[in-house]
Amino acid sequence: MRLADAHVLVTGASSGIGAALAHALAGEGARLTLTGRDRERLAAVAAATGASTVVCDLATQAGELAARAGHVDVLVNNAGVGWAGPFVEMPAGSAERLLAVNLAAPIALTRLLLPGMLAAGRGHVVFVASIAGAVGVAREAVYSATKAGLTVFAEGLRHELHGTPGVGVSVLLPGVVDTPFFVRRGAPYPRRRPAPIPPERVARAVVAAIRHGRPESxxxxxxxxxxxxRGAAPGPFRLLARRFG
Ligand SMILES: NC(=O)c1ccc[n+]([C@@H]2O[C@H](COP(=O)([O-])OP(=O)(O)OC[C@H]3O[C@@H](n4cnc5c(N)ncnc54)[C@H](OP(=O)(O)O)[C@@H]3O)[C@@H](O)[C@H]2O)c1
Structure with a gap:
Protein backbone atom coordinates (compact mmCIF):
# COMPACT_ATOMS: atom_id res chain seq x y z
CA MET A 1 0.00 0.00 0.00
CA ARG A 2 0.98 3.61 -0.47
CA LEU A 3 2.50 5.22 2.60
CA ALA A 4 2.24 8.86 1.54
CA ASP A 5 -0.39 10.48 3.79
CA ALA A 6 -1.20 7.15 5.48
CA HIS A 7 -1.69 7.41 9.27
CA VAL A 8 0.86 5.04 10.80
CA LEU A 9 0.95 4.12 14.51
CA VAL A 10 4.38 2.84 15.59
CA THR A 11 4.75 1.34 19.06
CA GLY A 12 8.16 1.40 20.72
CA ALA A 13 9.22 4.43 18.70
CA SER A 14 11.32 6.06 21.43
CA SER A 15 14.35 3.85 20.71
CA GLY A 16 16.12 1.41 18.39
CA ILE A 17 14.14 -0.12 15.52
CA GLY A 18 11.00 1.94 16.21
CA ALA A 19 12.91 5.24 16.13
CA ALA A 20 14.69 4.23 12.89
CA LEU A 21 11.33 3.23 11.44
CA ALA A 22 9.80 6.59 12.36
CA HIS A 23 12.50 8.32 10.32
CA ALA A 24 12.04 5.95 7.38
CA LEU A 25 8.25 6.39 7.39
CA ALA A 26 8.54 10.17 7.66
CA GLY A 27 10.69 10.01 4.54
CA GLU A 28 7.82 8.20 2.79
CA GLY A 29 5.40 11.02 3.66
CA ALA A 30 3.42 9.06 6.28
CA ARG A 31 1.52 10.82 9.10
CA LEU A 32 2.92 9.36 12.28
CA THR A 33 1.70 8.66 15.78
CA LEU A 34 4.56 7.37 17.92
CA THR A 35 4.34 5.70 21.31
CA GLY A 36 6.65 4.71 24.13
CA ARG A 37 6.98 5.30 27.86
CA ASP A 38 10.02 7.60 27.85
CA ARG A 39 8.52 11.04 27.25
CA GLU A 40 11.79 12.82 26.43
CA ARG A 41 13.19 10.24 24.02
CA LEU A 42 9.81 9.98 22.30
CA ALA A 43 9.56 13.76 21.98
CA ALA A 44 13.02 13.90 20.39
CA VAL A 45 12.06 11.32 17.73
CA ALA A 46 8.74 13.09 17.15
CA ALA A 47 10.42 16.47 16.73
CA ALA A 48 12.73 15.02 14.07
CA THR A 49 9.90 13.29 12.18
CA GLY A 50 6.95 15.69 12.56
CA ALA A 51 5.01 13.04 14.49
CA SER A 52 2.34 13.12 17.19
CA THR A 53 3.02 11.17 20.36
CA VAL A 54 1.13 9.15 22.94
CA VAL A 55 3.08 8.30 26.08
CA CYS A 56 1.77 5.04 27.51
CA ASP A 57 2.70 1.71 29.06
CA LEU A 58 1.55 -1.03 26.69
CA ALA A 59 1.42 -3.55 29.51
CA THR A 60 -1.70 -1.82 30.83
CA GLN A 61 -2.79 0.93 28.42
CA ALA A 62 -3.23 -0.60 24.95
CA GLY A 63 -6.94 0.30 24.96
CA GLU A 64 -6.22 3.90 25.87
CA LEU A 65 -3.60 4.13 23.11
CA ALA A 66 -6.01 2.81 20.47
CA ALA A 67 -8.67 5.30 21.56
CA ARG A 68 -6.25 8.21 21.43
CA ALA A 69 -4.75 7.22 18.09
CA GLY A 70 -8.12 7.33 16.27
CA HIS A 71 -8.33 5.85 12.77
CA VAL A 72 -5.06 4.18 11.81
CA ASP A 73 -4.15 2.96 8.30
CA VAL A 74 -1.01 1.09 9.39
CA LEU A 75 -0.32 -0.39 12.81
CA VAL A 76 3.30 -1.35 13.51
CA ASN A 77 3.51 -3.53 16.63
CA ASN A 78 7.17 -3.01 17.37
CA ALA A 79 7.51 -2.39 21.13
CA GLY A 80 9.10 -5.29 22.95
CA VAL A 81 11.19 -6.29 25.93
CA GLY A 82 13.60 -9.13 26.51
CA TRP A 83 14.90 -11.20 29.39
CA ALA A 84 17.85 -13.60 29.18
CA GLY A 85 18.98 -16.21 31.67
CA PRO A 86 17.96 -19.64 32.98
CA PHE A 87 14.17 -19.94 32.87
CA VAL A 88 13.93 -21.20 36.47
CA GLU A 89 15.75 -18.07 37.67
CA MET A 90 13.31 -15.63 36.07
CA PRO A 91 12.18 -13.17 38.75
CA ALA A 92 8.49 -13.13 39.69
CA GLY A 93 6.49 -11.09 37.22
CA SER A 94 9.08 -11.04 34.43
CA ALA A 95 7.40 -13.67 32.27
CA GLU A 96 4.07 -11.92 32.71
CA ARG A 97 5.61 -8.59 31.67
CA LEU A 98 7.09 -10.11 28.50
CA LEU A 99 3.78 -11.75 27.63
CA ALA A 100 1.87 -8.50 28.25
CA VAL A 101 4.12 -6.17 26.23
CA ASN A 102 5.29 -8.51 23.46
CA LEU A 103 2.15 -10.55 22.83
CA ALA A 104 -1.03 -9.40 24.60
CA ALA A 105 -0.65 -5.70 23.70
CA PRO A 106 -0.16 -6.32 19.93
CA ILE A 107 -3.20 -8.63 19.91
CA ALA A 108 -5.28 -6.04 21.80
CA LEU A 109 -4.19 -3.18 19.54
CA THR A 110 -4.92 -5.24 16.43
CA ARG A 111 -8.35 -6.16 17.81
CA LEU A 112 -9.13 -2.48 18.37
CA LEU A 113 -7.68 -0.99 15.17
CA LEU A 114 -8.28 -3.65 12.51
CA PRO A 115 -12.07 -3.05 12.29
CA GLY A 116 -11.42 0.53 11.12
CA MET A 117 -9.06 -0.76 8.43
CA LEU A 118 -11.61 -3.34 7.28
CA ALA A 119 -14.34 -0.70 7.13
CA ALA A 120 -12.08 1.56 5.06
CA GLY A 121 -10.98 -1.33 2.81
CA ARG A 122 -7.39 -0.22 3.36
CA GLY A 123 -4.85 -1.04 6.01
CA HIS A 124 -1.83 -3.00 7.12
CA VAL A 125 -0.77 -4.59 10.40
CA VAL A 126 2.93 -5.24 11.03
CA PHE A 127 4.38 -7.40 13.78
CA VAL A 128 8.05 -7.10 14.68
CA ALA A 129 8.72 -10.64 15.89
CA SER A 130 12.19 -12.24 16.00
CA ILE A 131 14.21 -15.16 14.67
CA ALA A 132 14.04 -16.34 18.32
CA GLY A 133 10.36 -17.05 17.77
CA ALA A 134 11.08 -19.18 14.72
CA VAL A 135 13.76 -21.43 16.26
CA GLY A 136 13.61 -21.06 20.07
CA VAL A 137 16.65 -19.73 21.91
CA ALA A 138 18.18 -21.13 25.11
CA ARG A 139 18.02 -18.76 28.10
CA GLU A 140 15.37 -16.77 26.19
CA ALA A 141 12.54 -19.31 26.34
CA VAL A 142 9.78 -16.89 27.34
CA TYR A 143 10.96 -14.19 24.92
CA SER A 144 11.05 -16.83 22.15
CA ALA A 145 7.53 -17.94 23.10
CA THR A 146 6.13 -14.40 22.87
CA LYS A 147 7.65 -13.94 19.42
CA ALA A 148 6.46 -17.35 18.23
CA GLY A 149 2.99 -16.43 19.47
CA LEU A 150 3.12 -13.18 17.52
CA THR A 151 4.22 -14.95 14.33
CA VAL A 152 1.50 -17.58 14.50
CA PHE A 153 -1.16 -15.02 15.47
CA ALA A 154 -0.21 -13.08 12.34
CA GLU A 155 -0.35 -16.23 10.22
CA GLY A 156 -3.85 -17.08 11.47
CA LEU A 157 -5.00 -13.52 10.89
CA ARG A 158 -3.57 -13.57 7.38
CA HIS A 159 -5.51 -16.74 6.55
CA GLU A 160 -8.62 -15.11 7.95
CA LEU A 161 -8.17 -11.93 5.90
CA HIS A 162 -7.53 -13.80 2.67
CA GLY A 163 -10.06 -12.43 0.20
CA THR A 164 -10.26 -9.09 2.03
CA PRO A 165 -8.74 -6.74 -0.51
CA GLY A 166 -6.69 -3.81 0.73
CA VAL A 167 -5.83 -5.12 4.20
CA GLY A 168 -2.51 -6.93 4.76
CA VAL A 169 -0.47 -8.51 7.53
CA SER A 170 3.35 -8.59 7.69
CA VAL A 171 5.75 -10.22 10.11
CA LEU A 172 9.37 -9.17 10.47
CA LEU A 173 11.85 -11.64 11.91
CA PRO A 174 15.06 -9.75 12.67
CA GLY A 175 18.22 -11.39 13.95
CA VAL A 176 20.55 -9.43 16.20
CA VAL A 177 20.05 -5.68 15.87
CA ASP A 178 22.31 -3.00 17.30
CA THR A 179 19.92 -1.25 19.72
CA PRO A 180 19.67 -0.64 23.49
CA PHE A 181 17.51 -3.81 23.71
CA PHE A 182 20.34 -5.87 25.22
CA VAL A 183 21.31 -3.25 27.83
CA ARG A 184 17.66 -2.93 28.81
CA ARG A 185 17.14 -6.64 29.26
CA GLY A 186 20.19 -6.66 31.54
CA ALA A 187 22.26 -9.14 29.52
CA PRO A 188 24.59 -8.13 26.69
CA TYR A 189 24.58 -9.97 23.35
CA PRO A 190 27.03 -12.75 24.20
CA ARG A 191 28.46 -13.66 20.77
CA ARG A 192 30.71 -12.17 18.15
CA ARG A 193 28.73 -13.69 15.28
CA PRO A 194 26.37 -13.05 13.69
CA ALA A 195 27.32 -9.39 14.02
CA PRO A 196 24.46 -7.05 14.94
CA ILE A 197 22.86 -5.22 12.02
CA PRO A 198 21.85 -1.54 12.19
CA PRO A 199 18.20 -0.78 13.08
CA GLU A 200 17.84 1.20 9.84
CA ARG A 201 18.10 -2.09 7.94
CA VAL A 202 15.09 -3.48 9.77
CA ALA A 203 13.27 -0.18 9.23
CA ARG A 204 13.82 -0.46 5.46
CA ALA A 205 12.51 -4.03 5.53
CA VAL A 206 9.35 -2.89 7.37
CA VAL A 207 8.73 -0.16 4.78
CA ALA A 208 9.21 -2.66 1.94
CA ALA A 209 6.91 -5.18 3.66
CA ILE A 210 4.11 -2.61 3.90
CA ARG A 211 4.61 -1.26 0.40
CA HIS A 212 4.73 -4.67 -1.30
CA GLY A 213 2.47 -6.58 1.10
CA ARG A 214 5.20 -9.06 2.09
CA PRO A 215 3.86 -11.66 4.51
CA GLU A 216 7.17 -12.58 6.15
CA SER A 217 10.61 -10.93 6.07
CA ARG A 230 14.08 -26.51 11.88
CA GLY A 231 10.79 -27.02 10.05
CA ALA A 232 12.12 -29.57 7.57
CA ALA A 233 14.60 -31.48 9.75
CA PRO A 234 14.08 -30.75 13.47
CA GLY A 235 16.44 -33.53 14.66
CA PRO A 236 19.52 -32.35 12.73
CA PHE A 237 18.55 -28.75 13.55
CA ARG A 238 18.68 -29.51 17.30
CA LEU A 239 22.10 -31.11 16.96
CA LEU A 240 23.41 -28.06 15.11
CA ALA A 241 21.77 -25.67 17.58
CA ARG A 242 23.44 -27.48 20.50
CA ARG A 243 26.77 -27.40 18.73
CA PHE A 244 26.69 -23.78 17.53
CA GLY A 245 24.17 -22.13 19.86
N1 LIG B 1 17.51 -5.70 19.09
C1 LIG B 1 17.40 -6.93 18.62
O1 LIG B 1 18.40 -7.65 18.46
C2 LIG B 1 16.06 -7.47 18.20
C3 LIG B 1 16.05 -8.65 17.44
C4 LIG B 1 14.83 -9.19 17.03
C5 LIG B 1 13.66 -8.54 17.38
N2 LIG B 1 13.70 -7.40 18.13
C6 LIG B 1 12.42 -6.78 18.49
O2 LIG B 1 12.38 -5.49 17.93
C7 LIG B 1 11.50 -4.67 18.70
C8 LIG B 1 12.19 -3.36 18.99
O3 LIG B 1 13.31 -3.61 19.82
P1 LIG B 1 14.63 -2.72 19.80
O4 LIG B 1 15.75 -3.62 19.49
O5 LIG B 1 14.44 -1.48 19.00
O6 LIG B 1 14.71 -2.42 21.37
P2 LIG B 1 14.75 -1.05 22.20
O7 LIG B 1 15.72 -0.11 21.61
O8 LIG B 1 14.91 -1.47 23.63
O9 LIG B 1 13.28 -0.46 21.97
C9 LIG B 1 12.16 -1.05 22.58
C10 LIG B 1 10.98 -0.10 22.45
O10 LIG B 1 9.85 -0.71 23.08
C11 LIG B 1 9.27 0.23 23.98
N3 LIG B 1 8.67 -0.43 25.14
C12 LIG B 1 9.22 -1.36 25.94
N4 LIG B 1 8.38 -1.68 26.93
C13 LIG B 1 7.27 -0.91 26.76
C14 LIG B 1 6.04 -0.78 27.46
N5 LIG B 1 5.78 -1.50 28.58
N6 LIG B 1 5.12 0.10 27.00
C15 LIG B 1 5.38 0.84 25.90
N7 LIG B 1 6.51 0.76 25.19
C16 LIG B 1 7.45 -0.11 25.61
C17 LIG B 1 10.44 1.10 24.43
O11 LIG B 1 9.93 2.36 24.81
P3 LIG B 1 10.20 3.02 26.26
O12 LIG B 1 11.56 2.62 26.71
O13 LIG B 1 10.04 4.48 25.98
O14 LIG B 1 9.11 2.47 27.08
C18 LIG B 1 11.25 1.22 23.14
O15 LIG B 1 10.77 2.28 22.36
C19 LIG B 1 11.14 -5.49 19.94
O16 LIG B 1 9.88 -6.07 19.79
C20 LIG B 1 12.21 -6.57 19.98
O17 LIG B 1 11.74 -7.73 20.61
C21 LIG B 1 14.86 -6.85 18.54
Whole structure:
Protein backbone atom coordinates (compact mmCIF):
# COMPACT_ATOMS: atom_id res chain seq x y z
CA MET A 1 0.00 0.00 0.00
CA ARG A 2 0.98 3.61 -0.47
CA LEU A 3 2.50 5.22 2.60
CA ALA A 4 2.24 8.86 1.54
CA ASP A 5 -0.39 10.48 3.79
CA ALA A 6 -1.20 7.15 5.48
CA HIS A 7 -1.69 7.41 9.27
CA VAL A 8 0.86 5.04 10.80
CA LEU A 9 0.95 4.12 14.51
CA VAL A 10 4.38 2.84 15.59
CA THR A 11 4.75 1.34 19.06
CA GLY A 12 8.16 1.40 20.72
CA ALA A 13 9.22 4.43 18.70
CA SER A 14 11.32 6.06 21.43
CA SER A 15 14.35 3.85 20.71
CA GLY A 16 16.12 1.41 18.39
CA ILE A 17 14.14 -0.12 15.52
CA GLY A 18 11.00 1.94 16.21
CA ALA A 19 12.91 5.24 16.13
CA ALA A 20 14.69 4.23 12.89
CA LEU A 21 11.33 3.23 11.44
CA ALA A 22 9.80 6.59 12.36
CA HIS A 23 12.50 8.32 10.32
CA ALA A 24 12.04 5.95 7.38
CA LEU A 25 8.25 6.39 7.39
CA ALA A 26 8.54 10.17 7.66
CA GLY A 27 10.69 10.01 4.54
CA GLU A 28 7.82 8.20 2.79
CA GLY A 29 5.40 11.02 3.66
CA ALA A 30 3.42 9.06 6.28
CA ARG A 31 1.52 10.82 9.10
CA LEU A 32 2.92 9.36 12.28
CA THR A 33 1.70 8.66 15.78
CA LEU A 34 4.56 7.37 17.92
CA THR A 35 4.34 5.70 21.31
CA GLY A 36 6.65 4.71 24.13
CA ARG A 37 6.98 5.30 27.86
CA ASP A 38 10.02 7.60 27.85
CA ARG A 39 8.52 11.04 27.25
CA GLU A 40 11.79 12.82 26.43
CA ARG A 41 13.19 10.24 24.02
CA LEU A 42 9.81 9.98 22.30
CA ALA A 43 9.56 13.76 21.98
CA ALA A 44 13.02 13.90 20.39
CA VAL A 45 12.06 11.32 17.73
CA ALA A 46 8.74 13.09 17.15
CA ALA A 47 10.42 16.47 16.73
CA ALA A 48 12.73 15.02 14.07
CA THR A 49 9.90 13.29 12.18
CA GLY A 50 6.95 15.69 12.56
CA ALA A 51 5.01 13.04 14.49
CA SER A 52 2.34 13.12 17.19
CA THR A 53 3.02 11.17 20.36
CA VAL A 54 1.13 9.15 22.94
CA VAL A 55 3.08 8.30 26.08
CA CYS A 56 1.77 5.04 27.51
CA ASP A 57 2.70 1.71 29.06
CA LEU A 58 1.55 -1.03 26.69
CA ALA A 59 1.42 -3.55 29.51
CA THR A 60 -1.70 -1.82 30.83
CA GLN A 61 -2.79 0.93 28.42
CA ALA A 62 -3.23 -0.60 24.95
CA GLY A 63 -6.94 0.30 24.96
CA GLU A 64 -6.22 3.90 25.87
CA LEU A 65 -3.60 4.13 23.11
CA ALA A 66 -6.01 2.81 20.47
CA ALA A 67 -8.67 5.30 21.56
CA ARG A 68 -6.25 8.21 21.43
CA ALA A 69 -4.75 7.22 18.09
CA GLY A 70 -8.12 7.33 16.27
CA HIS A 71 -8.33 5.85 12.77
CA VAL A 72 -5.06 4.18 11.81
CA ASP A 73 -4.15 2.96 8.30
CA VAL A 74 -1.01 1.09 9.39
CA LEU A 75 -0.32 -0.39 12.81
CA VAL A 76 3.30 -1.35 13.51
CA ASN A 77 3.51 -3.53 16.63
CA ASN A 78 7.17 -3.01 17.37
CA ALA A 79 7.51 -2.39 21.13
CA GLY A 80 9.10 -5.29 22.95
CA VAL A 81 11.19 -6.29 25.93
CA GLY A 82 13.60 -9.13 26.51
CA TRP A 83 14.90 -11.20 29.39
CA ALA A 84 17.85 -13.60 29.18
CA GLY A 85 18.98 -16.21 31.67
CA PRO A 86 17.96 -19.64 32.98
CA PHE A 87 14.17 -19.94 32.87
CA VAL A 88 13.93 -21.20 36.47
CA GLU A 89 15.75 -18.07 37.67
CA MET A 90 13.31 -15.63 36.07
CA PRO A 91 12.18 -13.17 38.75
CA ALA A 92 8.49 -13.13 39.69
CA GLY A 93 6.49 -11.09 37.22
CA SER A 94 9.08 -11.04 34.43
CA ALA A 95 7.40 -13.67 32.27
CA GLU A 96 4.07 -11.92 32.71
CA ARG A 97 5.61 -8.59 31.67
CA LEU A 98 7.09 -10.11 28.50
CA LEU A 99 3.78 -11.75 27.63
CA ALA A 100 1.87 -8.50 28.25
CA VAL A 101 4.12 -6.17 26.23
CA ASN A 102 5.29 -8.51 23.46
CA LEU A 103 2.15 -10.55 22.83
CA ALA A 104 -1.03 -9.40 24.60
CA ALA A 105 -0.65 -5.70 23.70
CA PRO A 106 -0.16 -6.32 19.93
CA ILE A 107 -3.20 -8.63 19.91
CA ALA A 108 -5.28 -6.04 21.80
CA LEU A 109 -4.19 -3.18 19.54
CA THR A 110 -4.92 -5.24 16.43
CA ARG A 111 -8.35 -6.16 17.81
CA LEU A 112 -9.13 -2.48 18.37
CA LEU A 113 -7.68 -0.99 15.17
CA LEU A 114 -8.28 -3.65 12.51
CA PRO A 115 -12.07 -3.05 12.29
CA GLY A 116 -11.42 0.53 11.12
CA MET A 117 -9.06 -0.76 8.43
CA LEU A 118 -11.61 -3.34 7.28
CA ALA A 119 -14.34 -0.70 7.13
CA ALA A 120 -12.08 1.56 5.06
CA GLY A 121 -10.98 -1.33 2.81
CA ARG A 122 -7.39 -0.22 3.36
CA GLY A 123 -4.85 -1.04 6.01
CA HIS A 124 -1.83 -3.00 7.12
CA VAL A 125 -0.77 -4.59 10.40
CA VAL A 126 2.93 -5.24 11.03
CA PHE A 127 4.38 -7.40 13.78
CA VAL A 128 8.05 -7.10 14.68
CA ALA A 129 8.72 -10.64 15.89
CA SER A 130 12.19 -12.24 16.00
CA ILE A 131 14.21 -15.16 14.67
CA ALA A 132 14.04 -16.34 18.32
CA GLY A 133 10.36 -17.05 17.77
CA ALA A 134 11.08 -19.18 14.72
CA VAL A 135 13.76 -21.43 16.26
CA GLY A 136 13.61 -21.06 20.07
CA VAL A 137 16.65 -19.73 21.91
CA ALA A 138 18.18 -21.13 25.11
CA ARG A 139 18.02 -18.76 28.10
CA GLU A 140 15.37 -16.77 26.19
CA ALA A 141 12.54 -19.31 26.34
CA VAL A 142 9.78 -16.89 27.34
CA TYR A 143 10.96 -14.19 24.92
CA SER A 144 11.05 -16.83 22.15
CA ALA A 145 7.53 -17.94 23.10
CA THR A 146 6.13 -14.40 22.87
CA LYS A 147 7.65 -13.94 19.42
CA ALA A 148 6.46 -17.35 18.23
CA GLY A 149 2.99 -16.43 19.47
CA LEU A 150 3.12 -13.18 17.52
CA THR A 151 4.22 -14.95 14.33
CA VAL A 152 1.50 -17.58 14.50
CA PHE A 153 -1.16 -15.02 15.47
CA ALA A 154 -0.21 -13.08 12.34
CA GLU A 155 -0.35 -16.23 10.22
CA GLY A 156 -3.85 -17.08 11.47
CA LEU A 157 -5.00 -13.52 10.89
CA ARG A 158 -3.57 -13.57 7.38
CA HIS A 159 -5.51 -16.74 6.55
CA GLU A 160 -8.62 -15.11 7.95
CA LEU A 161 -8.17 -11.93 5.90
CA HIS A 162 -7.53 -13.80 2.67
CA GLY A 163 -10.06 -12.43 0.20
CA THR A 164 -10.26 -9.09 2.03
CA PRO A 165 -8.74 -6.74 -0.51
CA GLY A 166 -6.69 -3.81 0.73
CA VAL A 167 -5.83 -5.12 4.20
CA GLY A 168 -2.51 -6.93 4.76
CA VAL A 169 -0.47 -8.51 7.53
CA SER A 170 3.35 -8.59 7.69
CA VAL A 171 5.75 -10.22 10.11
CA LEU A 172 9.37 -9.17 10.47
CA LEU A 173 11.85 -11.64 11.91
CA PRO A 174 15.06 -9.75 12.67
CA GLY A 175 18.22 -11.39 13.95
CA VAL A 176 20.55 -9.43 16.20
CA VAL A 177 20.05 -5.68 15.87
CA ASP A 178 22.31 -3.00 17.30
CA THR A 179 19.92 -1.25 19.72
CA PRO A 180 19.67 -0.64 23.49
CA PHE A 181 17.51 -3.81 23.71
CA PHE A 182 20.34 -5.87 25.22
CA VAL A 183 21.31 -3.25 27.83
CA ARG A 184 17.66 -2.93 28.81
CA ARG A 185 17.14 -6.64 29.26
CA GLY A 186 20.19 -6.66 31.54
CA ALA A 187 22.26 -9.14 29.52
CA PRO A 188 24.59 -8.13 26.69
CA TYR A 189 24.58 -9.97 23.35
CA PRO A 190 27.03 -12.75 24.20
CA ARG A 191 28.46 -13.66 20.77
CA ARG A 192 30.71 -12.17 18.15
CA ARG A 193 28.73 -13.69 15.28
CA PRO A 194 26.37 -13.05 13.69
CA ALA A 195 27.32 -9.39 14.02
CA PRO A 196 24.46 -7.05 14.94
CA ILE A 197 22.86 -5.22 12.02
CA PRO A 198 21.85 -1.54 12.19
CA PRO A 199 18.20 -0.78 13.08
CA GLU A 200 17.84 1.20 9.84
CA ARG A 201 18.10 -2.09 7.94
CA VAL A 202 15.09 -3.48 9.77
CA ALA A 203 13.27 -0.18 9.23
CA ARG A 204 13.82 -0.46 5.46
CA ALA A 205 12.51 -4.03 5.53
CA VAL A 206 9.35 -2.89 7.37
CA VAL A 207 8.73 -0.16 4.78
CA ALA A 208 9.21 -2.66 1.94
CA ALA A 209 6.91 -5.18 3.66
CA ILE A 210 4.11 -2.61 3.90
CA ARG A 211 4.61 -1.26 0.40
CA HIS A 212 4.73 -4.67 -1.30
CA GLY A 213 2.47 -6.58 1.10
CA ARG A 214 5.20 -9.06 2.09
CA PRO A 215 3.86 -11.66 4.51
CA GLU A 216 7.17 -12.58 6.15
CA SER A 217 10.61 -10.93 6.07
CA UNK A 218 13.73 -12.30 7.73
CA UNK A 219 16.35 -9.59 8.35
CA UNK A 220 19.02 -10.42 7.25
CA UNK A 221 17.53 -12.74 4.65
CA UNK A 222 19.85 -15.70 5.33
CA UNK A 223 18.07 -16.23 8.67
CA UNK A 224 15.27 -18.01 6.80
CA UNK A 225 17.68 -20.96 6.44
CA UNK A 226 17.79 -22.00 10.13
CA UNK A 227 14.04 -21.43 10.36
CA UNK A 228 13.40 -23.67 7.33
CA UNK A 229 15.89 -26.30 8.54
CA ARG A 230 14.08 -26.51 11.88
CA GLY A 231 10.79 -27.02 10.05
CA ALA A 232 12.12 -29.57 7.57
CA ALA A 233 14.60 -31.48 9.75
CA PRO A 234 14.08 -30.75 13.47
CA GLY A 235 16.44 -33.53 14.66
CA PRO A 236 19.52 -32.35 12.73
CA PHE A 237 18.55 -28.75 13.55
CA ARG A 238 18.68 -29.51 17.30
CA LEU A 239 22.10 -31.11 16.96
CA LEU A 240 23.41 -28.06 15.11
CA ALA A 241 21.77 -25.67 17.58
CA ARG A 242 23.44 -27.48 20.50
CA ARG A 243 26.77 -27.40 18.73
CA PHE A 244 26.69 -23.78 17.53
CA GLY A 245 24.17 -22.13 19.86
N1 LIG B 1 17.51 -5.70 19.09
C1 LIG B 1 17.40 -6.93 18.62
O1 LIG B 1 18.40 -7.65 18.46
C2 LIG B 1 16.06 -7.47 18.20
C3 LIG B 1 16.05 -8.65 17.44
C4 LIG B 1 14.83 -9.19 17.03
C5 LIG B 1 13.66 -8.54 17.38
N2 LIG B 1 13.70 -7.40 18.13
C6 LIG B 1 12.42 -6.78 18.49
O2 LIG B 1 12.38 -5.49 17.93
C7 LIG B 1 11.50 -4.67 18.70
C8 LIG B 1 12.19 -3.36 18.99
O3 LIG B 1 13.31 -3.61 19.82
P1 LIG B 1 14.63 -2.72 19.80
O4 LIG B 1 15.75 -3.62 19.49
O5 LIG B 1 14.44 -1.48 19.00
O6 LIG B 1 14.71 -2.42 21.37
P2 LIG B 1 14.75 -1.05 22.20
O7 LIG B 1 15.72 -0.11 21.61
O8 LIG B 1 14.91 -1.47 23.63
O9 LIG B 1 13.28 -0.46 21.97
C9 LIG B 1 12.16 -1.05 22.58
C10 LIG B 1 10.98 -0.10 22.45
O10 LIG B 1 9.85 -0.71 23.08
C11 LIG B 1 9.27 0.23 23.98
N3 LIG B 1 8.67 -0.43 25.14
C12 LIG B 1 9.22 -1.36 25.94
N4 LIG B 1 8.38 -1.68 26.93
C13 LIG B 1 7.27 -0.91 26.76
C14 LIG B 1 6.04 -0.78 27.46
N5 LIG B 1 5.78 -1.50 28.58
N6 LIG B 1 5.12 0.10 27.00
C15 LIG B 1 5.38 0.84 25.90
N7 LIG B 1 6.51 0.76 25.19
C16 LIG B 1 7.45 -0.11 25.61
C17 LIG B 1 10.44 1.10 24.43
O11 LIG B 1 9.93 2.36 24.81
P3 LIG B 1 10.20 3.02 26.26
O12 LIG B 1 11.56 2.62 26.71
O13 LIG B 1 10.04 4.48 25.98
O14 LIG B 1 9.11 2.47 27.08
C18 LIG B 1 11.25 1.22 23.14
O15 LIG B 1 10.77 2.28 22.36
C19 LIG B 1 11.14 -5.49 19.94
O16 LIG B 1 9.88 -6.07 19.79
C20 LIG B 1 12.21 -6.57 19.98
O17 LIG B 1 11.74 -7.73 20.61
C21 LIG B 1 14.86 -6.85 18.54
Missing amino acids: YVPGWLRLPARL
